[in-house]
Amino acid sequence: MHESLPLPLYKKLTVTFRVEPGCLGPDGPVHIEGFCQYAKQHVAALHSDFVRWRIVPRYDKSLPETEYKTNNKRLDHLKARQYLGVFDQELDAFEAHFQDELARLIDLYLGR
Known part of the structure; x- marks a missing residue:
């Protein structure tokens, strides 16, 4: 894969992370809700050339973290591993x- 960075949005790896309220x-x-918005703003630049972050509450425990x-x-772990390996x-x-x-970020948000 010879892509120029940053990738177009549709080619980026969208990483959805569901945060447990108990955290x-x-x-x-x-x-x-406020923490998820705060966290998304602070991680947006992390690997932003090829990753798009979604930080959301985990209200439904049947959904993966x-x-x-x-x-x-959707990519399974093997495909995600291969995708990240390119970078x-x-x-x-x-x-x-x-x-x-x-x-x-949790510590910062809670003022610890």
């Missing part, structure tokens, strides 16, 4: 980095 403590349900799509097609990214490290960033 924000006992008052999480009150803060979850993390979901990958490109061109409106010299490893899926486990990519997810771990995002989790660390999310934890940092």
Whole structure:
């Protein structure tokens, strides 16, 4: 794949991350919508040449915590791993980095 960066929106990897309200403590349900907007603004630049972030509340626990799509097609972990490999990214490290960033943002949002 010889693409020039940044990719057009339809070719980007859309990463949907669903945040549990409980991550924000006992008052999480009150803060979850605001936190998701805050987090999206702060991670928007992360790998923005080839990733589009969606940070949403996880109200439905039957939905996966993390979901990958490109061109409106859902990718399983193997396909997401292959996609990220094109950009010299490893899926486990990519997810771990995002989790660390999310934890940092929760602390900032809650004023810790």
